[in-house]
Amino acid sequence: MSGFFDIPSDLQHSWLGLIGLHLREALLPVLAGLVLALPIAQLCVRFRWLYPPVLWVTTVLYAIPSLAFFVVLIDYTGQTELTVMIPLAVYSLVILVPAIVDGVRSVPQETLAAATAMGFGPLRRYVQVQLPIAVPAIIAGLRVAVVSSISLVSVGTLIGNQGALGNLLADSMFYHRPELAVNSVVTTAVLAIVIDALLVGLRHLLTPWMEDTAK
Amino acid sequence: MVSSGDFCQTRRVCGVLIRIDSVTKRYPDGTVAVDRLSLDIPDRSITVLVGPSGCGKTTTLRMINRMVEPSEGTILLDGRDIMRQPVNTLRRSMGYVIQNAGLFQHRTIIDNIATVPRLLGWGKEKARERARELMGRVGLDASLAKRYPYQLSGGQQQRVGVARALAADPPVLLMDEPFSAVDPVVRKGLQDELLRIQEELGKTIVFVTHDIDEAVKLGTMVAVMRTGGRLAQFAPPAELLSEPADEFVEDFLGADRGIRRLSFFPSAGLELVTAPVVATDSTAEQIAARDTPDAPYLLVTSPDGKPLGWSEPRNLTAGEIDPAQLLSYGRPFVAGTDSLRAALDCAVLSPTGWAVAVDADGRVAGVVSQQTIAEAIRGAHKESTSEAKALR
Structure with a gap:
């Protein structure tokens, strides 16, 4: 009888190893999405006409099922982690662009006027005034992106066991070990909750200037 | 023009x-x-x-x-x-002050004020030193330096806005x-x-x-x-x-x-009279001496000269003047500093029709009737018209 944390050897990872793998496959795409989203969002704020088409394209991308993505990507990137991470990065991008644009746009008009009047150039104003004030909105977007990314990694099981904790689901069927499925689901959920809590903590750390409405 | x-x-x-x-x-x-x-x-x-x-x-x-x-x-x-x-x-x-102050909500008060000096390349400490100095100048308590804008009232935020505009001494x-x-x-x-x-x-x-x-x-x-x-x-x-x-x-x-x-128009030229003014510690003879037909009311002051209220002379008994029984004197104006508008306002507010003039310390400098103020207004109008003509 194998224990709850005994992972079948075909996965080539311990339980902790699977967690590390899962986090890498989930978080790297979000990071990539953020790096891409920041300049795209700035362009959308700067040139208002750009935002509706960008929103349209990203929404369409979001509507593509991950499986369809895999099918297309497998020809190019094979059965690798990258094939899992590319769609996840795209989904993150879709969530983050509107979050950042709305956050940056929520900066009050008089704050912007004051910054311009004091001699802030456009780039300095974006980095030193608009982005910091948009931090709560950006982190709210990141929370959604991270949680959905953590849950979506499991789908990678379908392309050569690249689903990290998700692979346990398939193994639970092969080896008739239902506890593996429970392990997979619970661990994934706990991971999502912990990362989400960390992001909330990060927001508190970054925004001491915000009125604490929880009090 | x-x-x-x-x-x-x-x-x-x-x-x-x-x-x-x-x-x-x-x-x-x-x-x-x-x-x-x-x-x-x-x-x-x-x-x-x-x-x-x-x-x-x-x-x-x-x-x-x-x-x-x-x-x-x-x-x-x-x-x-x-x-x-x-x-x-x-x-x-150029300093710029805007409605609702437009403060940077993500920066402390002191860093808000130090914004332009920092943009001009001053060191952090020098800029903050200057910001602290300005907080005093606009009447903000130094304890607010590390607060964030949301913790301040609208009036305080606006003071920060003024301080921020003045920071680089434009x-x-x-x-x-x-x-x-x-x-x-x-x-x-x-x-x-x-x-x-x-x-x-x-x-x-x-x-x-x-x-x-x-x-x-x-x-x-x-x-x-x-x-x-x-x-x-x-x-x-x-x-x-x-x-x-x-x-x-x-x-x-x-x-x-x-x-x-x-x-x-300044109130400096107003002729103040001190005849109808008595103190609470006045003697019966002093009160009787003030009781003249052209001043139906007397202004009672405290022994150190602060105004207390008006009274008819016959209601005043030396030694037992009760401040609570006196008629309100409205609001005094500061002789010389306040304008004729303030003086007229005082006279209109006063139930006796006389305005009370005080000095900078709040002691009664004298009283003045509506008639006297009206004459001063006519005089001032005449003067300003002739000045305006001289300018042309």
């Missing part, structure tokens, strides 16, 4: 710092926000742009620091065309309806504070408001603008009140401009 030459003679402030020369702002859709506006904004004084909404006053202000660029005409700052200067250098040489201060979003009591406090700071620093201030009372109170010169961005009148406030250029200006000034104009 007063030319700058006259201005120098009458105000003892000289020179034009900002010359707006037939400036027009036309938007691509054809709207004209400002129409061939010419204004000479004098050095080291407060020039107020006032008018109904849509008169182009804010647009005019924003053209001075190039947040809006004029379609035609030129603006000279100290003789130099503002369009030929690097825009951010120009802006950093010669020019642009103020765009800075006090319109706070309640009247706080607004009065901020206005008085601005006048006091201006007394100390002598900046060239361009102040936009839609409130004519604020314009008259703060302005050395007031430019009344009308819808369509045209100048209706440019004059010192006293002249605006006595000789509005046309019906529009007259309407805009409102109904009681006669009374308001009295604010510009």
Whole structure:
């Protein structure tokens, strides 16, 4: 009888190893999405006409099922982690662009006027005034992106066991070990909750200037 | 209209710092926000742009620091065309105060104030040192330095806005309806504070408001603008009140401009009488001696001269004067410092028709009747009319 944390050897990872793998496959795409989203969002704020088409394209991308993505990507990137991470990065991008644009746009008009009047150039104003004030909105977007990314990694099981904790689901069927499925689901959920809590903590750390409405 | 030459003679402030020369702002859709506006904004004084909404006053202000660029005409700052200067250098040489303060909500009060010095490349410590100094100057407690804007009241935020604008000691201060979003009591406090700071620093201030009372109170010169961005009148406030250029200006000034104009006449010339004043510790003979037919009431003061109230002489018994039985004296005016408007107001408020004048320490300097104030007003009118004629 194998224990709850005994992972079948075909996965080539311990339980902790699977967690590390899962986090890498989930978080790297979000990071990539953020790096891409920041300049795209700035362009959308700067040139208002750009935002509706960008929103349209990203929404369409979001509507593509991950499986369809895999099918297309497998020809190019094979059965690798990258094939899992590319769609996840795209989904993150879709969530983050509107979050950042709305956050940056929520900066009050008089704050912007004051910054311009004091001699802030456009780039300095974006980095030193608009982005910091948009931090709560950006982190709210990141929370959604991270949680959905953590849950979506499991789908990678379908392309050569690249689903990290998700692979346990398939193994639970092969080896008739239902506890593996429970392990997979619970661990994934706990991971999502912990990362989400960390992001909330990060927001508190970054925004001491915000009125604490929880009090 | 007063030319700058006259201005120098009458105000003892000289020179034009900002010359707006037939400036027009036309938007691509054809709207004209400002129409061939010419204004000479004098050095080291407060020039107020006032008018109904849509008169182009804010647009005019924003053209001075190039947040809006004029379609035609030129603006000279100290003789130099503002369009030929690097825009951010120009802006950093002008303080800017905006409605609702426009503070950076993510920065502490002290870092908000230190913004422009930091942009100008000052070290962090030097900039904060300067910010601390300014907090004192605008009446903010040093304990607020590390707070964030949301922790301050609207009035305090506006003070931070003024301090931030003054941080790099710019010669020019642009103020765009800075006090319109706070309640009247706080607004009065901020206005008085601005006048006091201006007394100390002598900046060239361009102040936009839609409130004519604020314009008259703060302005050395007031430019009344009308819808369509045209100048209706440019004059010192006293002249605006006595000789509005046309019906529009007259309407805009409102109904009681006669009374308001009295604010510009000093009460220094008022003849105060001390005969109807007695102290609580007066003797029966002293009270009897004050009881004259031309003063039906006596003003009772405390032994150290503070006013207590009015009473008919026959109700006063030496040694047992009860302050609670006295008639209220309304509100005293400060002799010499306050205007004829304040004196008249006191006389009207006082149930006896006499105004109580006090010195700077609040001790009674004398009393004055409505008749005497009315004569002083007639005298002041005569004088100002002949002055105005002499100017022409």
